[in-house]
Amino acid sequence: MAELISFRMILDGSASLPAPRLRSEEQLVAMERTLAVMSDAIGTGYDEFSTADVAFHEAVAVASSNSLIEVRNNVVRGAVLALISDKVAARNSTALMRESLHHHGEVLEAIRARDGLAAARISRRNHYDYYAGYVPEDERGSLLAPVDDDEP
Incomplete structure (x- = not known):
């Protein structure tokens, strides 16, 4: 599980x-729309929120202009979610969805800034x-390896 999530x-x-x-301006607008749907879905439930979340990641992959990135992201995301979907659905509270929306907004701002x-x-x-x-806590090292906390 740790290796799959790290991947x-x-x-x-x-x-x-x-x-x-x-990214084009149209692709940026598509990303913004997915965040608006995520925001609206916070009040309606996790399934709609999750669908919009996936749409955001797909929009970013499309903006990368590399179809192989799109395909591999779909396969790996699907494998991760298939393994833990019940846990994710049970854990997702309104607060967690709001936090996730905020994090997606941070990525969008960096994309908007072309960074x-x-x-x-x-x-x-x-x-x-x-x-x-x-x-498990003893396996989280492989998750931390790709995190660049020392970068600005």
Whole structure:
């Protein structure tokens, strides 16, 4: 599980590297729309929130202009969620959804600013914060490895 989540962190971070430089204004608007849907879904439930969350990550991958990034992100995200979907659904409270929305907004701001390094760093850190609780404490080192806490 730890290796799979770590791999997802690396993949999502890698999609966030080129997306800020290659994204179009239309793709940026699509990302903004997914955040608006996530925000609205906080009051309606986790399933709608999760669908919008996935749409955000797909929009970032599309903005990377690399179809292989899109495909691998879908496969790995699907594998992670298949393994822990019951735990994720049970754990997702309104507060957790608000926190997730905030983190996605941070990635969007870095993409808007065309700062790929910041977008990738924020993405990896946010994934760690979200998924670390699903991994036994003695296995979290592999999750921390891709997190660049010492970068500005």
